[in-house]
Amino acid sequence: MxxxxxxxxxxxxxxxxxxxxxxxxxxxxxxxxxxxxxxxxxxxxxxxxxxxxxxxxxxxxxxxxxxxxxxxxxxxxxxxxxxxxxxxxxxxARFCSSCGAPLSPKEEDKGLLCGACGRVTYAPLHPAIIVAVERDGKLLLAHNTRMPAKRYSVLAGFVEPGESLERTIDREIMEEVGIEVRDVRYFGSQSWPFPCSLMLGFTARWKRGELRPDGVELDDAGWFPPDGFPEIPPGLSISRKLIDDFARRMKGD
Ligand SMILES: [Zn+2]
Known part of the structure; x- marks a missing residue:
């Protein structure tokens, strides 16, 4: 327990x-x-x-x-x-978001049922994309204003209603650093319970545009070779796995 x-x-x-x-x-x-x-x-x-x-x-x-x-x-x-x-x-989620009556756990599945209006709700899950963009042997790493002062990472953002993952990737990268990408490939995923996200990882290549951090979410961004990385996320996260994967590929093993 x-x-x-x-x-x-x-x-x-x-x-x-x-x-x-x-x-x-x-x-x-x-x-x-x-x-x-x-x-x-x-x-x-x-x-x-x-x-x-x-x-x-x-x-x-x-x-x-x-x-x-x-x-x-x-x-x-x-x-x-x-x-x-x-x-x-x-x-x-203790009360119905529709009528305000108390919710109770369903018997048949992991949903919550409103006894008053019959509305059923399920645990929320917020998908987010995380993308390692490369250009001429260098990786795009950016500093998010919410991260520790010196730490840089790959770009990430939440999927919005109505979007495909491809659309989210294009929008987030354009919004955050002002570039376009091509050759988007699925890399892997990771549950991210902080508090209820699913990270969907991708690799991509630079297509056009020059880096222009948005100044709000990101205050710096650059292209970094594997032997010149700034401080990057620790160990087990998918952001680190994407970065390590890039470094491994550049070293040719
Ligand atoms: Zn209700």
């Missing part, structure tokens, strides 16, 4: 999953109370206050999903990330 408090997971003695968990006084939600259709998610509960008896508790800490990812890897991140997305959704 996974134990969440806010956006963090309980870790005791270096372990974040427990065969059984003694319910503390105030558990806001326990996935084992949900109907059977929901039970294929990793069991989890959400506590509102410090779990367990602080005096007798073994070494415990609360870690966020990113830290869990770094310490326990992709598999653990996927399981905890799935539970987190359902937990976070149930935390925020």
């Amino acid at each position: 996974l134990v969440f408090k806010g956006d963090k997971l309980l870790v005791r003695d270096g372990v974040f999953e427990f065969d059984k968990f003694d319910k503390p006084a105030r558990v806001a939600r326990d996935s084992r109370d949900l109907p059977s259709a929901w039970q294929d998610i990793e069991p989890w509960c959400e506590v509102e206050e410090e779990a367990g008896n602080a005096e007798n508790a073994p070494a415990q800490e609360w870690v966020d999903l990113r830290a869990l990812w770094q310490r326990w890897g992709d598999e653990a991140f996927a399981r905890a990330g799935t539970a987190y997305q359902y937990m976070n959704w149930l935390r925020h």
Whole structure:
């Protein structure tokens, strides 16, 4: 069982999953109370206050999903990330957005049903594209104003209603740096539970235009050779995988 408090997971003695968990006084939600259709998610509960008896508790800490990812890897991140997305959704989707009546979990599938008007809602998922654009052996890396001061990464943006992924890629790249691309190829995807995204990764080649960062989301952008990269995202993210893939291809292995 996974134990969440806010956006963090309980870790005791270096372990974040427990065969059984003694319910503390105030558990806001326990996935084992949900109907059977929901039970294929990793069991989890959400506590509102410090779990367990602080005096007798073994070494415990609360870690966020990113830290869990770094310490326990992709598999653990996927399981905890799935539970987190359902937990976070149930935390925020308590009332019908149509009529305001309380929602309750469906028996047949993982939906929430409004008993008053019959409206059904499902966990939200926001697709986003992430693209590694290359030009003459160099990779387009940009600094997003929300990222740490020196860190650069590939471009990303959310898919908007009515768009194909190809359209999103063209629009985002034009909006953010003012260039056109060609030869768009699918690279891979990654669940991104911060809080409910799916990252769809692509590679592309420069077609025309000169870099012109939008000044709002991006304050700098440039073409970088593999041996001249600025600080890039750590380890496991799809942005880093795209960057590493480019570097590997340029080195010819
Ligand atoms: Zn309703």
